Amino acid sequence: MRAMVYRGPYKIRLEDKPIPAIEHPNDAIVRVTKAAICGSDLHLYHGMMPDTRVGTTFGHEFIGVVEKVGPSVQNLLVGDRVMVPFNIFCGSCYFCARGLYSNCHNVNPNATAVGGIYGYSHTCGGYDGGQAEFVRVPFADVGPSIIPDWLDDEDALLLTDALATGYFGAQLGNIAEGDTVVVFGAGPVGLFAAKSAWLMGAGRVIVIDHLEYRLEKARTFAHAETINFVDCDDIVVKMKRTTDHLGADVAIDAAGAEADGNFLQHVTATKLKLQGGSPIALNWAIDSVRKGGTVSVVGAYGPMFSAVKFGDAFNKGLTLRMNQCPVKREWPRLLSHIKNGYLKPNDIVTHRIPLEHIAEGYHIFSAKLDDCIKPIIVPTAS
Amino acid sequence: MAYTAQGPIRPDSDVLRARIPGWGVDLPPQPPSDQEESAPVPLPEAHWEFPDLQPENRPRERSIEHKMLTPVFGTAAPLKGLSGAIRRHAYAKYSETRAAHWLLLLGADRVDAIEHHLASMFTLRPDNPITETGVKSEFTHNGFSSRVGRKRTDLSHTWIDPILVAGPWILFGVAVVRGGGTLAARLRNRRN
Numbered sequence: 288m289r290a291m292v293y294r295g296p297y298k299i300r301l302e303d304k305p306i307p308a309i310e311h312p313n314d315a316i317v318r319v320t321k322a323a324i325c326g327s328d329l330h331l332y333h334g335m336m337p338d339t340r341v342g343t344t345f346g347h348e349f350i351g352v353v354e355k356v357g358p359s360v361q362n363l364l365v366g367d368r369v370m371v372p373f374n375i376f377c378g379s380c381y382f383c384a385r386g387l388y389s390n391c392h393n394v395n396p397n398a399t400a401v402g403g404i405y406g407y408s409h410t411c412g413g414y415d416g417g418q419a420e421f422v423r424v425p426f427a428d429v430g431p432s433i434i435p436d437w438l439d440d441e442d443a444l445l446l447t448d449a450l451a452t453g454y455f456g457a458q459l460g461n462i463a464e465g466d467t468v469v470v471f472g473a474g475p476v477g478l479f480a481a482k483s484a485w486l487m488g489a490g491r492v493i494v495i496d497h498l499e500y501r502l503e504k505a506r507t508f509a510h511a512e513t514i515n516f517v518d519c520d521d522i523v524v525k526m527k528r529t530t531d532h533l534g535a536d537v538a539i540d541a542a543g544a545e546a547d548g549n550f551l552q553h554v555t556a557t558k559l560k561l562q563g564g565s566p567i568a569l570n571w572a573i574d575s576v577r578k579g580g581t582v583s584v585v586g587a588y589g590p591m592f593s594a595v596k597f598g599d600a601f602n603k604g605l606t607l608r609m610n611q612c613p614v615k616r617e618w619p620r621l622l623s624h625i626k627n628g629y630l631k632p633n634d635i636v637t638h639r640i641p642l643e644h645i646a647e648g649y650h651i652f653s654a655k656l657d658d659c660i661k662p663i664i665v666p667t668a669s
Numbered sequence: 670m671a672y673t674a675q676g677p678i679r680p681d682s683d684v685l686r687a688r689i690p691g692w693g694v695d696l697p698p699q700p701p702s703d704q705e706e707s708a709p710v711p712l713p714e715a716h717w718e719f720p721d722l723q724p725e726n727r728p729r730e731r732s733i734e735h736k737m738l739t740p741v742f743g744t745a746a747p748l749k750g751l752s753g754a755i756r757r758h759a760y761a762k763y764s765e766t767r768a769a770h771w772l773l774l775l776g777a778d779r780v781d782a783i784e785h786h787l788a789s790m791f792t793l794r795p796d797n798p799i800t801e802t803g804v805k806s807e808f809t810h811n812g813f814s815s816r817v818g819r820k821r822t823d824l825s826h827t828w829i830d831p832i833l834v835a836g837p838w839i840l841f842g843v844a845v846v847r848g849g850g851t852l853a854a855r856l857r858n859r860r861n
Contacts, residue, residue: 295782297834298801311723311741337774338756340746341785359721362714377741378715385709393720396731396739400765403743409756410774413743425741428714464696465679485689488696490680497822510689517820531670531677547822554826558833560775591771620695629691647810650803655821657810 290419296334307423312359315427323348347373349417372614375403378429389611441633453479456585460537465490471568472542473501481509534577542568543586563591584609752781
């Protein structure tokens with residue numbers, strides 16, 4: 288089969304690899320019909336995530352058709368059209384039993400601090416991902432769901448991570464009716480978090496970024512007020528002025544490890560890999576939210592330490608809430624919101640790229656060329 | 670507004686409901702569905718108390734914070750070469766709380782890349798920095814106009830990015846050439 292293969296930082300290529308095999312009785316093999324590049328894939332691509340091995344295939348956002356099932360699989364049949372959450376989880380461990388699917392204890396031998404994720408380094412379990420023609424799906428009875436007939440393929444694809452994570456970010460904010468919510472980062476997750484904040488009753492939603500075309504999307508797609516932090520001497524002072532000098536009730540960090548806006552933080556984290564991530568957006572969130580407010584973090588960070596302004600969070604009495612999104616928990620409600628017309632996920636898709644052009648796709652997304660917001664990968668053979 | 674007990678005036682909910690499709694549909698009494706369930710219940714689809722074990726066909730590295738090898742694991746790229754030895758040591762010796770664990774893994778990633786780049790030179794498909802970096806898209810997807818005249822904060826460090834990304838590779842190449850030259854000179858001197 289053809290698959291995207293990592294060759295080292297900033298380098299990927301298409302290679303022929305063997306079709307994955309059933310390795311566990313509850314595995315399925317899925318023929319990928321659509322995959323996406325996630326902003327967090329760029330952390331791997333840029334060499335920031337420890338134990339990202341040459342030869343692995345990325346891709347934790349994908350949908351497809353069941354090609355083969357293991358002997359203990361009961362809930363899927365060959366030919367089923369499925370969407371697969373980015374989390375790999377067993378459904379039966381201490382954490383899964385409590386709904387913390389992203390923190391499953393039975394799928395990642397390499398680390399206890401993170402669960403299993405498709406195509407996301409050996410630190411996240413060493414599984415190949417879905418930017419390929421076929422992918423191994425462990426715990427096939429637990430993770431994947433059959434895509435409803437009425438649901439568009441691209442909408443289903445965005446349910447596997449970006450939409451669910453954005454919605455989860457708003458949920459973690461504990462938004463009360465009329466609250467002012469500020470979202471750092473106008474990428475796919477930030478846009479969905481902003482849109483979701485309204486569903487939870489926000490009174491104002493403010494999105495902050497430096498890319499004007501993404502802020503334009505935040506205004507039209509997510510009905511948000513926007514601030515380009517490049518226009519401000521100090522984004523935190525600007526936020527205070529915008530909120531009667533109290534601060535926002537809720538701040539959501541939807542930027543994560545490669546946030547930009549501070550030369551030293553960005554270079555030490557993203558280029559020199561001396562931090563687990565560049566916490567610029569997180570520090571701005573901590574300083575922009577009001578005392579006693581909530582900071583929600585859904586932008587991804589690596590396992591190393593980061594220079595976070597923890598003292599400010601402590602002295603302001605903030606509630607910090609964060610996790611990888613337990614995607615499948617969000618699906619019933621999100622499917623209902625899509626069906627009711629409150630959410631149209633694929634409005635944010637800007638690029639549809641054949642698998643053979645995946646290297647260009649990564650560069651376009653990474654370098655923010657061509658007003659790229661969300662690129663989708665189409666394995667043409669399927 | 671002076672610093673009084675009064676908070677800012679909140680927007681009118683009815684106006685928001687009329688303006689934004691779906692505004693407030695997830696307000697209480699909708700139950701929250703974010704983090705922990707109150708009553709721990711395994712998923713009904715999980716028809717096991719503990720999953721079957723995936724066969725361990727070759728020794729699989731694991732965090733020393735785990736009691737056991739997890740019943741399911743990835744097999745995307747088994748350990749091999751010098752990078753594999755470094756990774757094996759990082760997993761066997763250091764827990765996830767130790768910086769040494771992560772720094773060794775990051776170091777092994779760079780060694781892994783060098784190993785594969787060198788090995789690719791002896792294949793019919795050597796690594797190609799032009800095609801593999803996707804840099805062609807700079808010319809096909811508006812590389813110039815995506816940057817110039819735009820208020821992008823990343824432009825402030827664009828000048829240093831190639832130095833930081835390519836610099837270590839260039840230094841490594843120089844070291845290899847110089848080391849090779851020194852070795853060759855010593856061999857010549859020994860023969861003479």
